Amino acid sequence: MxxxxxxxxxxxxxxxxxxxxxxxxxxxxxxxxxxxxxxxxxxxxxxxxxxxxxxxxxxxxxxxxxxxxxxxxxxxxxxxxxxxxxxxxxxxxxxxxxxxxxxxxxxxxxxxxxxxxxxxxxxxxxxxxxxQVIFEKDEVVKADCNPYVVYTPYMKSWKEKFKTYTLETYPLNLDQIIKRFDYPNLSLSDIGFTRSRQVIAPYNTSAALIQNYEAYRNFPSEEATSRLGPHLRFGTVSIREIMTKAIAEENETFWQELIWREFFMQILWHFPHTASQSFKPKYDRIQWRNNETEFKAWCEGKTGYPLVDAGMRQLNETGFMHNRVRMLVGSFLCKHLLIDWRWGEAYFAEKLHDYEMASNVGNWQWVAGCGVDAAPYFRIFNPTTQIEKFDKDRAYIKHWCPDFQERSYPEPIVEHKFARQRCLEVYKSALD
The missing domain is CATH 3.40.50.620 (HUPs)
Structure with a gap:
């Protein structure tokens, strides 16, 4: 037996x-x-x-x-x-x-x-x-037991609960592992894959990075983000270990970014339809233009807007895009080009090393205005003034979009003032 x-x-x-x-x-x-x-x-x-x-x-x-x-x-x-x-x-x-x-x-x-x-x-x-989280499902909910749909009160409630939470770690004792070598092991070629030339970067949670996170995290030319995304996504590091480091360094902003991750996870858990439908149903009435030629230009980083193009080229080349730039390229797709956020979400799902459904869907719905705690539809990033705010010396643009001053660089795919007005009219007609 x-x-x-x-x-x-x-x-x-x-x-x-x-x-x-x-x-x-x-x-x-x-x-x-x-x-x-x-x-x-x-x-x-x-x-x-x-x-x-x-x-x-x-x-x-x-x-x-x-x-x-x-x-x-x-x-x-x-x-x-x-x-x-x-x-x-x-x-x-x-x-x-x-x-x-x-x-x-x-x-x-x-x-x-x-x-x-x-x-x-x-x-x-x-x-x-x-x-993979500190708090899940119904562990952080409102007094009436309904889920939070706005980040700030969720974050405050999360922190309050954490004050009395014991951050347990789990020791490893391998004595019970079955001692056999003959179980199947598979190579990449055995499953029909080849080794990727893209490499997922190690994460950085040094004291210096966490302490300086708030000061530098918005500038894409700086190596000032942790690159934790894929490691948390695939669990190569424990969230308990990372949360312990974040708290030890007393950096609220870094800590709150980790709480954003859990906020979006509980949103997807409570509202699984948001994987493919707007959290705010009326936003599904928007008449998206969905111009395939313009979408292709966006995907390839050929919109004529250097910060948008730099972000998309970084994504295509490396599988990573700086978070500040993600917000801009997402807003540009939905609001300047009036292309359905689901098209952008699917492209990011294919390309991003740190793709995680809850955060990706949550952030795309945020930029489109249709999600929980979303940016209002009339908030439309100006892709030119964003350069002055976050890449003033053009260091990021020069690295990823070196042709931005050459004659061969494309003309802007759409004029900003025109696109902004068009977006406001289309959204308003759908939402009124």
Whole structure:
């Protein structure tokens, strides 16, 4: 008779240290098989050289090496649909419990419900833990138990709750890991991918960066942002570790950026329709122009507005764009060109290394004016005066858009004053 085992299923938590679900699995009574599923439902929609897939694969191989060096175990890597993989595993193992960490996106919730139903039918327990946020779901809500839809009161309530919160970390004891090398390991080529030439940068949470964050974060030519996005997205670092550093350095602005992330996560959790529909339904009445030629020019960084073009070229070349510039390029697409925010959201989803649905959707709806706590529709960034505010010496523009003073550089795709007036009229007619 087979001996019972437990499974820990890695998803958005690609680390061994301070991993809530893994810790609980290793504290259980049975040997633990670590598992990662390269989900074809997700991968089949990505380009074959996607940098995020390279990053995930490299992170898994580092974890593999550590497990093999320390306890002689390994992570079982499977490629396919998660439900089919669990059906295979249930045939070959006597599984007592599947441990994992919560995932809050609409697809993940459906996937987990489906797998939990199957496992329950097989008398296998499915246990999930909070790991990628400090507060989730209904943990920070208004007095009437309704979710916050404005950031500032959410942030204040979050901080108040945090005062009495114990920031627990989870020690790692690998003794329960199954000591076998013969579980499947897959190369990038095994799953139909090639190594990306784009590299996801290491994150920087040094004391100097956090202390100076407020002073320099709005200037795109400065290396003054943490680059934490993809690391939090894929869980290669613990949010508890990062929050501890932010609080230790006493920088409110850095801390509040982390709270923004949780604000948008709980919005997507409570209002999953916002993944594809405006939070404010009347904004779905806007008559978008959706000019494909202009959208292509925006994507390629050829709008004739240097700060917009520099941002898009940085994105296309590196998979990253400075946050201040993201606001400008998003506003430009929606308000200057009157192109549906969903087009921009989809393009960012394809290109951004730190793409995370809740924040991406939340921020796109913010610039379009249709989301929670959004910028009012009449707030329209001037792409020329933004240069004077945030890139006065043109250092960022010169780096990413070196042709901006050459004859070959395109004329502005639309005149600002005209575009502003057109936007106000289109929005007003839809919203009145």
């Amino acid at each position: 087979k001996s019972p085992i437990n499974i820990f299923w890695f998803r958005r938590d690609l680390r061994l240290e301070d991993n809530t679900g893994l810790h609980h699995a290793l504290e259980s009574d049975y040997p633990v098989l670590p598992l990662f599923i390269l989900d074809t439902e997700i991968l089949d929609k990505l380009p074959g050289n996607d940098a995020r897939v390279t990053f995930i694969h490299d992170s898994l191989q580092r974890m593999q090496a550590k497990l093999q060096d320390t306890v002689g175990g390994s992570i079982a890597l499977y490629h396919g649909k998660p439900l089919e993989i669990f059906k295979q595993l249930a045939q070959h193992h006597q599984i007592h419990t599947v441990f994992t960490n919560h995932d809050y996106e609409p697809y993940a919730k459906l996937r987990d419900d489906e797998i939990k139903t199957f496992l329950t039918q097989q008398d296998i327990a499915f246990t999930s833990f909070k790991d």
